Amino acid sequence: MNRPDLSELVVATAAADPLTALAATAELRTETERLEAVLVRRARNNGVTWTEIAAVLGVSKQAVHKKHGGRGLFGSQR
Known part of the structure; x- marks a missing residue:
C-alpha cells in the first residue's frame, strides 16, 4: 500500500473545495492514528x-492504555 505524503494531505485540507478538504482531513486523521499506534x-x-506516553499525548494513563494497550506482549505491563 502506498501511504500518502502527510505534508501533501495538510496542504489539501486548505483546498477551496470543501469536499476535497474534508477527504484530506479524514485521510490525515487515519494516517496520524496509524502513526500514533506505531x-x-x-x-x-x-x-x-x-504514564510517560500519556503525559506526552496529553491524556490520562487509562485513556492511552485503553486505546493502545490491547492484549499484546507488552499490553499489560506497567
Whole structure:
C-alpha cells in the first residue's frame, strides 16, 4: 500500500473545495492514528511507561492504555 505524503494531505485540507478538504482531513486523521499506534508500540517496546506516553499525548494513563494497550506482549505491563 502506498501511504500518502502527510505534508501533501495538510496542504489539501486548505483546498477551496470543501469536499476535497474534508477527504484530506479524514485521510490525515487515519494516517496520524496509524502513526500514533506505531510510535506507542515502539515506545512500549523500548520500556517507556504508559504514564510517560500519556503525559506526552496529553491524556490520562487509562485513556492511552485503553486505546493502545490491547492484549499484546507488552499490553499489560506497567
